[in-house]
Amino acid sequence: MTALAEPPVMHEAPPSGTIWRLAEDRSSFAGPTDDRAGGLPDHDLLEVALGPHHPSTHGVFRMDVVLDGEEVVRLKPVFGYLHRNHEKIAEKNSYLAAIPYTDRLDYICSMTNNWAYVMTVEKLTGFQPPERAEYIRVIVGELTRLFNHACLVGFLLQDMGALGTPLMYAFREREKILDLFESLSGARMMCNYMRFGGVRCDLPDGWIEEAKQVVAEFPRFLDEFEALLTGNEILLVRSQGIGVLSKELAVNAGVTGPMLRASGVGYDLRKVDKYSIYPRFNFRIPLGQHGDVFDRYMIRLLEMRESLSILKQALDTIPAGPIVDPKAKQRGLRPKAGEAYGRIEAPKGELGFYVVSDGSPNPYRFRIRPPSLINLTVLEDMCLGHTIADVVIILGSVDIVLGEVDR
Amino acid sequence: MTDEIARKELEKQGVVITSMGELYNWGRKNSIWPLQFGLACCAIEMIAASMARFDIARFGAEVFRPSPRQADLMIVAGTVTKKMAPQVVRLYNQMPEPKYVIAMGACAISGGPFKQGYNVLKGIDRFIPVDIFIPGCPPRPEALLDALMALQKKIEGDTLRGANRPRHIRPDAPSEFPIPEFGEHDLVPDKNPALFHPAAVLLEK
Amino acid sequence: MLGSGIIKGMVETARNFFGSYVSRERLTTVQYPEQQLAPHENARTIPLLVYDGDMEHLRCTACGICEMECPAQCIYIVKDTVKKSDYLGRMQFQPRVFDIDISVCMACGICAEVCPFDSIMMDQVFALSTQNRFSGLLLHKEDLAKANGYFHAIHPSDAGDIDARRDEDKRKAEAKAKAAVAAKAAAAIKSSEASAKQVEVAA
């Protein structure tokens, strides 16, 4: 990959200590399916259905795995166990009624889902969110990224066998941010906060100060987290050289988000599309070098620090003013016939919405481009040649939420 | 049963008197081990309930078992789709008696906001008996704790003998339920008629 | 040294463990149900219907906007056949049936957002678990109706704003009514004077 508008920066050294590279890079891109899988039923090969009820599949996800001993020779993901028909329901309902449903797509990060959808409708209608609304959107979006990444690391470590502790620390921080969200939007998880051309309600009194305090305290948690994990030899052995994803495959397979950047491709929509007011903030895009599970883990920790820097800048400079475009209409919205595709850098990757209007009060076509699903395209390629225990970790490092995979 | 006043007096002296049934219920209600089983959004709130702030361990229910064979309680946390329903029923059948089901959240109770969808099961009680329903989308972690306390109260009221004794000590009551199959357009059957008795609906419009 | 990372991590967990005895910040457990988190003012769970005074004075006019906009379609309204006078003295319908199926409700708050009569608002109760899905979770008008005082207790600033606006409306309406009455009276006097004149002329 060459020539991005702004050359991305890798942190010189990860913030805490040396990184141990214990394992040799022992995997390479092995092609879609190993030849050995064709030999079924062979007495040497074992077919295992991992899921849909499995403690480490992060929900109701299934992988049909063919094993040679402990080694994976074929892996086919099976989807649809949480196919909740978001697209069909949205096509029956009004534009406004689709917003609370987007909360439930990637149910950990409702705010960014809202944002992607309202941004698409704004493209369709031409509404222009005012300054303050854009700041609020950036603030809640980056807060969402913070706790999504923290929880992801917790879940990943849970998959590696660190039962409880890292996840518990991550959830302790998550609760603080959820408190902010609840006092802002009224709900912990399903915020239903953004509206076409702005946001639903203004920040309550004292919210900025509370948010500043959470942001100020967060680095301490990150340091603690890194002291607990990053140098840990067990984590290093289990994650380095595991599930390597090459740049070329990542780009061709449409992988986005932290997973793509862990493979060394500097493609972050906040820099590329320059949507909302991101160009005003000074932040860096961490890049990985090896594209393995460890890099994906590390990228998330580094991204959290960058998000904190954006948050600090945004919280210090948020202007006063209106929060909704006065031209914007929420109820009974009927955009002119046309179509729009809007995408944002959600914590899991490129979250896109494609809305086709035929001039009626409900969308003619409502499509969600789910980063989690498309990032899973390369799951088999990453897992081939590794042991079954590594499959769980590789899946954990992809960061999927089933609500978004199956929709 | 025992004389309450005499019992209180004895308790002051350090003597605890109890009946077999009470001891049995006391043991069961304080060690309800849930199945580690999340379906959708509500599962995140279930995890939050087991984390530091809400700490479900205070109720003896923090031991989330990955295997249904070791679990007492199934928390159906999230939307049950038609594709997932047979697996949920199978998991329920694999759990040993006594077993309980909490339907957590609107989706598990009735399909919730997704009831208009073609692939969404409109309530898990169509196929398995549910003890406690928690409305909310998603219910707060406190609501889950509240439901757990309601379940404990329910267990406390169980008797070992008599016509009202719970299902697991009645030989005539089934502990396994038929698993639906995938049909060409829908699940076959789409409900268990022996189990699901919806209230009559009067439409006035 | 191999193993130093693990030791470092264990020191961190130990610090957290012992820290939880001295630092409030590390001891985050809320002892529900004995203790409860103070609810945020904006917090919302299920809808409620506000009435002023008694149950007969529901603010709801059965206009059906919330029913139409509800994304989950969990509201069911049937209009009453007789009109009642509202706080401004206008004749309005009231709902004969107002049901919300909270086994479907997704607590999105859109009903409260679109209500033009400040009638449907969001409650903060969450301990709603029940053993009966059918009778326990279909809330009727009687279950949903809450006094304005209750609404004040849970959403004080919203309720204050709404009351101020309604008082203002009421004052205006009364002034208008008074003016109308005065105008009518003046007109009546004028017409009576005029007729008196006519009588005079005729005489």
Added chain:
Amino acid sequence: MQTPEQIKSLIEQNVPGAQIELVPNGSPGGPASILIDSDHALAATTFLRDAEELAFDFASNATGIDWPERVIKEKNKVKKMVDGVEKEVEEITEKKTPAFLETVYHLYSMSLSTGPLVLRLRTGDRGQNNHLPSLTPVWRSCEFQEREIFDLFGIVFDGHPDLRRILMWDGFKDHPMRKDYVEPDDYEYEPTPHDDVLEKAQRHYAQEATV
């Protein structure tokens, strides 16, 4: 980035025989999309991916749209001779559009940071002629998305490595995202219906009463 018109002529120059049409977009600032005939789709998309000045190496989104037969009413002001006087009369013309299924691809370039290019392919009709070439050999990111389109819309992708249902189960017969899909009747308890659900519920309860 090149405009859709420029890209159209670029493809026409480099892929002989390709028939390309621009489809306008009514939304403010939305780009027009490029409709490619299905015979040349594979060659044209390979060109789009490999041409150095375009380098669309990233197919972000692939989706289907169902267009059943529609009657479009157009209001036109026509000058007409009425009783010897020229008058402007509104005339409503009814146009029937044929039924077809459509796939839409959103292409971006990661190396040049450009995009989106909206690409469309259309089937002959919604019945037997529902085949389209698969673009999975060009972009792997289409693999699951094309399976999803096959599942929900019933478009058959020729050349797809693994075309199975992805979200619904294998024995399922319908294509639920099509506009004429009818849901199975499973309304057992619907205490708060209105609009189309009310109709369904009334039908259901009436049926139950007769049984």
